[in-house]
Amino acid sequence: MNATIEGGAATRLLANPRFTRTMYYAMLTVLALGFLFPLLWMIGTSFKSGPDTVTHPSAIFPAHPTLTNYAAALHILPRYLWNSVELAFLNVVFLLAVASLAGFAFARLDFPGRDLLFLVVLGSALVPGIVYLIPQYAVFRDWGWVDTHYPLWVPRAFTPVFGTFLMRQFFLGIPKELEEAARIDGAGVFTIFSRIMLPLGTPALATVALFTFVDSWNDLLGPLIFVNSQRLQTVPVALALFRGLEFTNTAALMAAATITIVPVFAVFILAQRYFVMGITLSGMKG
Amino acid sequence: MSIAIGTRTRVLAAAAAATLIALAGCSKAESQSAGNASGPQKVVLMNWEALQGSPLEPVLKQFTADTGIQVEYQFAASGSDYWPKTRTVLGSNNPPDIMRIDDDFLPYYASTGKLQDLKDDISSAGMKSGDYYDSVYNSTVQADGSIPAWSLGIQPRVIFYNKKMFKEAGVPTPPTTWSGKGWTWDDFVKAAQKLTIKDKRWGADVVDDSAFETLYSVNNGGEGRWTKDGKGFALADPPGQEAVQWVADLTCKYGVQPAWSELSQTGKGAEMFAAGQIGMIERASSFVDYFRTNAKGFDWDVAPVPAGSADQITQGNQLVFAIPKAAANKDAAWKLLQYLTTAKGADQFAKAGAFVPGLKSSAQLAGKPVAGKPPASASLILGAADHSFRSGRVENIEDAIGIYRPALDPVKNCQAKASDVLPKVKPDVLSTIDQ
Numbered sequence: 001m002n003a004t005i006e007g008g009a010a011t012r013l014l015a016n017p018r019f020t021r022t023m024y025y026a027m028l029t030v031l032a033l034g035f036l037f038p039l040l041w042m043i044g045t046s047f048k049s050g051p052d053t054v055t056h057p058s059a060i061f062p063a064h065p066t067l068t069n070y071a072a073a074l075h076i077l078p079r080y081l082w083n084s085v086e087l088a089f090l091n092v093v094f095l096l097a098v099a100s101l102a103g104f105a106f107a108r109l110d111f112p113g114r115d116l117l118f119l120v121v122l123g124s125a126l127v128p129g130i131v132y133l134i135p136q137y138a139v140f141r142d143w144g145w146v147d148t149h150y151p152l153w154v155p156r157a158f159t160p161v162f163g164t165f166l167m168r169q170f171f172l173g174i175p176k177e178l179e180e181a182a183r184i185d186g187a188g189v190f191t192i193f194s195r196i197m198l199p200l201g202t203p204a205l206a207t208v209a210l211f212t213f214v215d216s217w218n219d220l221l222g223p224l225i226f227v228n229s230q231r232l233q234t235v236p237v238a239l240a241l242f243r244g245l246e247f248t249n250t251a252a253l254m255a256a257a258t259i260t261i262v263p264v265f266a267v268f269i270l271a272q273r274y275f276v277m278g279i280t281l282s283g284m285k286g
Numbered sequence: 287m288s289i290a291i292g293t294r295t296r297v298l299a300a301a302a303a304a305t306l307i308a309l310a311g312c313s314k315a316e317s318q319s320a321g322n323a324s325g326p327q328k329v330v331l332m333n334w335e336a337l338q339g340s341p342l343e344p345v346l347k348q349f350t351a352d353t354g355i356q357v358e359y360q361f362a363a364s365g366s367d368y369w370p371k372t373r374t375v376l377g378s379n380n381p382p383d384i385m386r387i388d389d390d391f392l393p394y395y396a397s398t399g400k401l402q403d404l405k406d407d408i409s410s411a412g413m414k415s416g417d418y419y420d421s422v423y424n425s426t427v428q429a430d431g432s433i434p435a436w437s438l439g440i441q442p443r444v445i446f447y448n449k450k451m452f453k454e455a456g457v458p459t460p461p462t463t464w465s466g467k468g469w470t471w472d473d474f475v476k477a478a479q480k481l482t483i484k485d486k487r488w489g490a491d492v493v494d495d496s497a498f499e500t501l502y503s504v505n506n507g508g509e510g511r512w513t514k515d516g517k518g519f520a521l522a523d524p525p526g527q528e529a530v531q532w533v534a535d536l537t538c539k540y541g542v543q544p545a546w547s548e549l550s551q552t553g554k555g556a557e558m559f560a561a562g563q564i565g566m567i568e569r570a571s572s573f574v575d576y577f578r579t580n581a582k583g584f585d586w587d588v589a590p591v592p593a594g595s596a597d598q599i600t601q602g603n604q605l606v607f608a609i610p611k612a613a614a615n616k617d618a619a620w621k622l623l624q625y626l627t628t629a630k631g632a633d634q635f636a637k638a639g640a641f642v643p644g645l646k647s648s649a650q651l652a653g654k655p656v657a658g659k660p661p662a663s664a665s666l667i668l669g670a671a672d673h674s675f676r677s678g679r680v681e682n683i684e685d686a687i688g689i690y691r692p693a694l695d696p697v698k699n700c701q702a703k704a705s706d707v708l709p710k711v712k713p714d715v716l717s718t719i720d721q
Contacts, residue, residue, distance in 0.1 A: 050580060054561035133370065134377040141380045224367060225374050228330075228360045228382075240363035241336045247553035247576055 046255035053250045069255035080238035084217055087152050091216040092209045094157035099208055103167025104193050125161040151226040163208040170204035171197055206274030213267050235260045328356040329618040332382040334364040341640035349625050355618050376400045381610035383619035387435050389604035393681045401434035402609040407620050421674035422644030425604045435608035438626050439643040441570040442602035442670035443497050443591055450584035451565045455480045464669035466593025474592045478542035481565035489542035491567040493533050493698055494549040497601045500677050502529035505594025512678035522712040530704035538700035546698035570603050571667045574639055578659055588661040599675040642671040680719040689714050
């Protein structure tokens with residue numbers, strides 16, 4: 001009898017939308033804290049004094065907050081930040097141009113071998129970059145590109161496999177009737193692309209832009225291999241300055257890392273609305 | 287199909303293209319001006335340490351002042367990030383003029399044939415073996431007699447200890463000279479046990495300094511990691527197994543060392559020592575500067591590596607630099623390397639206390655204590671350089687390490703015995719170093 005009453009109470013509780021919503025948010029909060037902890041720890045540690053990082057390594061809040069780590073980081077970072085911003089901009093702009101054109105061609109233009117060519121494009125992504133690193137370096141050396149920024153944006157921008165795939169998927173989802181109506185009105189291929197497809201593709205473009213930005217921003221291997229001069233180096237290499245072979249200046253490293261995620265965070269905040277839409281509409285969401 | 291593009295679109299596209307081309311051009315213009323720099327002779331040096339604040343900085347400035355040769359310094363990130371750069375620039379014949387090489391990996395780089403043999407240069411410069419520590423002078427000599435790199439000096443392992451902690455625990459301090467009297471590995475454990483206070487502080491830290499693989503086994507009758515001929519995996523032999531187990535037991539059996547999960551983070555052990563949480567730590571002498579800066583609130587000193595049943599030797603990191611065969615400015619590179627390893631450069635390094643220069647006459651300057659700064663027994667580091675052991679080397683060391691080190695994690699985590707793990711990985715390691 002008691003069990004029946006308790007069972008009924010539980011059912012009523014689960015049926016209560018306020019209760020389920022509270023539980024739902026409680027679970028999401030716990031999950032979010034799990035994801036946020038490293039970020040909070042990074043920010044907290046960036047304000048710790050040197051000994052604090054050892055005596056209270058896992059504490060989020062510093063016992064003796066200090067800004068000296070930020071002073072050290074800001075002393076080093078500006079030039080690297082500018083290089084990273086410039087490269088991210090070049091990568092995003094050129095890659096969007098190439099990926100949207102290629103995606104449009106693979107989705108909407110009929111030409112012999114189109115699908116085979118698309119498979120070849122996709123297949124090229126299966127070759128790990130490290131395999132062709134030395135030949136690639138030799139080619140860039142012969143072109144006079146070593147110790148310039150070209151290797152850090154030209155190859156990425158002009159071989160956008162993921163971007164092409166995502167844009168193609170998006171363009172495939174746009175009704176053909178729109179294109180046919182434009183043709184009847186006298187629009188050519190490029191007009192259809194620029195006036196119809198591209199404005200509709202904003203969410204997918206934003207998604208590709210965000211991925212490209214993050215990819216360029218976080219690239220350590222590229223600058224390390226192809227750039228020699230300190231003044232052309234980027235943020236990930238600057239972060240490596242805080243990490244020695246045997247010991248790391250943890251607090252200063254975290255201060256520098258905190259500064260360097262600000263642009264990524266800003267771009268994500270600006271693009272998040274399109275980002276989710278782009279993933280959904282391009283059929284990437286499972 | 288006709289393509290219709292409006293005038294406005296065309297103007298906008300042209301403006302955008304012009305802007306982008308101008309922006310893209312910036313990166314080239316900058317670097318071209320750097321690449322085509324003409325004027326005084328220069329030498330390009332690549333290293334994994336940041337130049338600013340390093341002992342190299344003033345020495346390179348002095349080199350330029352003395353010779354007129356400009357040094358262009360290339361920083362490439364440390365640790366495993368350095369190796370892809372090294373291999374790429376060597377593999378594509380576009381190397382710097384002089385580059386840092388990990389002494390452990392030198393046999394591999396030597397086998398590629400990409401490094402200049404410095405034997406004749408060293409000979410014609412009159413750099414005699416008697417003037418240098420044997421462990422430094424011969425550290426880069428390969429099995430075929432070639433010398434594909436040259437060492438600036440050595441950073442020998444010593445035991446750093448917290449004097450305040452020793453005093454509090456009533457433990458006699460270790461010897462201040464290179465002596466095993468009252469300072470064996472058993473004495474080390476006994477001291478560590480007395481220094482340890484559960485949940486407050488630890489007596490010792492050895493496990494995160496990989497040199498223990500060589501030190502403990504050689505001092506107790508083994509050969510270290512590799513056999514002398516570079517063809518055998520000596521660590522898997524009983525003395526090697528004993529070494530690994532002994533170090534793991536500092537945590538697992540004696541409870542005097544923090545858990546491996548805590549110490550496996552780079553630099554964690556040194557940070558804990560600097561924070562007064564560890565009483566004794568085995569480290570290279572390069573940590574003197576780090577502890578001077580970061581260890582606050584207590585006095586510390588250095589002690590020799592404890593004596594084993596067979597010997598009391600230590601092992602050091604060599605500061606090895608090589609001149610690639612494809613280097614553009616080999617003569618200038620050799621002038622720099624010679625400067626760094628002879629009196630002018632070596633004296634400056636010694637005074638900075640960064641390492642023990644290979645040149646004995648300069649090294650004496652390194653053994654002098656700095657007033658008001660630890661370690662009081664700085665001269666002991668010179669003794670360590672004199673007692674440094676040069677272990678066997680193998681070409682494919684990176685691959686071999688990639689096999690046996692992860693396999694040792696369960697031993698360090700007290701989940702397995704070294705005598706069970708090492709014999710199992712031995713065939714794989716042997717087949718790797720035999721390739």
